[in-house]
Amino acid sequence: MTDAPLSRFRILEIGSGDTLAYCGKLFADFGAEVIKCEPEGGDPRRSEGVMIGTGAERTSAFFAWLNANKLSITADPASAEGVARIRALLPSCDLLIDGRAPKEIDASDLRHAELQAADPGLTILGVSWFGNSGPYRDYEATDAVVRSLAGVVYEAGPADGPPMLATEGQAAVIGALTAFLPAAAALWDAKSG
Secondary structure (H helix, E strand, O other): OOOOOOOOOEEEEEOOOHHHHHHHHHHHHOOOEEEEEEOOOOOHHHHOOOEEEEOOEEEEHHHHHHOOOEEEEEOOOOOHHHHHHHHHHHHHOOEEEEOOOHHHHHOOOOOHHHHHHHOOOOEEEEOOOOOOOOOOOOOOOOHHHHHHHHOOOOOEOOOOOOOEOOOOOHHHHHHHHHHHHHHHHHHHHHHHO
16 A cells, blocks of 8 residues: 555554544555554453454454554553553654543653653644643543534434434544544645655
């Protein structure tokens, strides 16, 4: 896939969540080499929902779809070994996509300010529903909470039928696209200039 638009980029993905995973998937689908860092035992999402065979093991179908075209390594950002492995990979990466909560980042050995001080060329994309500062930064969110706060909770469906509420996953897709588009543009611009 060397002729894919983002094939010249290497991305490191740490943290968890559907928004993070879908953002990484978009980079991978456009040709970037995306390395997903998972804790010992794998991402908890691997064992949720409908399971499918993936060679010698079984994994969640949704997890497999979200992580198609990605490389996966064991490197838990909460462990000393994982931090060392992540730090060893970062110099070869163009972008770090970090889906950890702001309080996790602040308490870790992989704080963004320190990583950028060590490598000013590294771009860091923090995926957080409420940002890294402000009164809501440590709030946790679900799709339903995000849709409600955005004012997009309304019923739909056929005029003569019962109302239907939106299913989960839509806010994660919107969040991932919102993160992916400017990050991809920034990478492209930096390499083009």
